[in-house]
Every structure is written in C-alpha cells, then in structure tokens.
Amino acid sequence: MKVKIVLLLIIFLFFSYSTQTIYSAEIYYDEQNNEFQYIIRKNDTLYEISRLLNINLAKLKKRNSELDPRNLKIGTEINISIDKDLNYHIVKPGDNIWKISQKTNLTAEDIIAYNQIENPDKIIPGEVILIPSIIKSNHNVKVMKFNKINNGVYVSGVARVFEATVNYVLETEYGKVLKKGFTTAAIGAPHWGKFEFEVCRIPNEAYYIVIFTTSAKDGSKQNEIKLQL
Numbered sequence: 001m002k003v004k005i006v007l008l009l010i011i012f013l014f015f016s017y018s019t020q021t022i023y024s025a026e027i028y029y030d031e032q033n034n035e036f037q038y039i040i041r042k043n044d045t046l047y048e049i050s051r052l053l054n055i056n057l058a059k060l061k062k063r064n065s066e067l068d069p070r071n072l073k074i075g076t077e078i079n080i081s082i083d084k085d086l087n088y089h090i091v092k093p094g095d096n097i098w099k100i101s102q103k104t105n106l107t108a109e110d111i112i113a114y115n116q117i118e119n120p121d122k123i124i125p126g127e128v129i130l131i132p133s134i135i136k137s138n139h140n141v142k143v144m145k146f147n148k149i150n151n152g153v154y155v156s157g158v159a160r161v162f163e164a165t166v167n168y169v170l171e172t173e174y175g176k177v178l179k180k181g182f183t184t185a186a187i188g189a190p191h192w193g194k195f196e197f198e199v200c201r202i203p204n205e206a207y208y209i210v211i212f213t214t215s216a217k218d219g220s221k222q223n224e225i226k227l228q229l
Helices: 001-024 046-052 057-065 097-101 107-116
Strands: 027-030 035-039 077-080 087-088 128-130 141-149 152-159 167-173 177-184 193-199 208-214 223-229
Touching: 001 027, 027 128, 046 057, 057 077, 097 107, 107 152, 107 193, 141 208, 141 223, 152 208, 177 193
Parallel strands: none
Antiparallel strands: 027 035, 035 077, 087 128, 141 152, 152 193, 167 177, 167 208, 208 223
16 A cells, blocks of 8 residues: 555656656747747746737737637646747756856846746756847846837836846936836846846837836935836
C-alpha cells in the first residue's frame, strides 16, 4: 500500500512539474507558421497582448476568432502574426540572459524585468524574448515604449522605485498640469519591475507627458522623464 502511495505521489509530481515547464514562458516562436504562440496568463487581456506585441487588436481577434475575449483561460495558446517592427530574440540552445543582453543596449536586469521572466536560469529554446529600445532613461526609470494611439498615448518600461509607484502628468508647453495619474510597477525597489499605462482623451493643450517618482522623505519629484506628445 505504501509503495502504491509513493508511486502515485511521484506520478503527480512529475505531471505537475511538466505542466509548469510547458508554461514557463509567455511567448514561443512557431517556426512552421512563422508566427508567435502566446500562452495566456492570469489577468491577461487581448488588448494588453496586442500592445505588448505591436499587433492591431482587430487583427489579433480575427486570427483567434474562436476565443471569447471576456473569458480567456489560463494556459490557452493564441496565434500572433509577427510585427516587422518588433525587436525580439528567439532563444537558442546555450543562450542565457547575460549573453542576450550583450547583443543589445539593455542590461540583463532590463530584459528580465520587461519580459517578467520568473526564472532567468531556465529560459528554453524557442522562447521569445522581447528586446525593446530605451527611448529615454535615468538612474531609476527607463521608458521603452511610447506610442500615440488616436487621441491617447501608451507608455511602458521598467523602473526601480519605492513602493513600485510610477507617476505621470500631462502638461502644457509652459508647465501647467492638465491631467495626472499613476501606475504600479510589477515589483518595487531595489528590483527593476515593468510598468505600463495608457492615457486616453488627451487635452488639446497637452504638450508633454512627464513620468516621475516621488521622494519617500518629502514627496518631491524624482527621476523625471519628459516626453513631447
């Protein structure tokens, strides 16, 4: 009886481990069809995936018409056409994050944070690592995407900030604040964490978007990055 229990436990652990390894990454390269396969994670939306991979949301929905956008199931594979302007690296045997970073303008920490890699020591062949460009940066904030969409703007990057809070304001050319908000990075300092946000209905007078953190001591602005709209 004890032997049967031990065997059942081994089988259970084996299949549990196998399932985890299948979903160890979000994006894989499908060589046969020359497209990506994205593995749905908790709290994913098709909109967020379309932003991440530079693909039109309508095209993404059409390519995966069998999906119910309101009920995405964790572990489901969806097919994504590769955008020609998307920078990425397909993991090959023998690759590691440090080697990949040496071919880019990013540090290993940037790549890990932006791709939200849970275990950097276990990247696998066929896994897709996104390699965004750094648009503007300082010691603790790096903006890697800045896309204007209709009357809005989408921003993403990585930050190493207190309580993981990244603030932003819309300003006129002369510094008057028109709109403000904040987002939360995936993890707070001392680690780098990915952040992203979208601002809709930008006022006509808005000239800059200013991204910054605040001092834990006195609330003053720190790590300011100003981008022209």
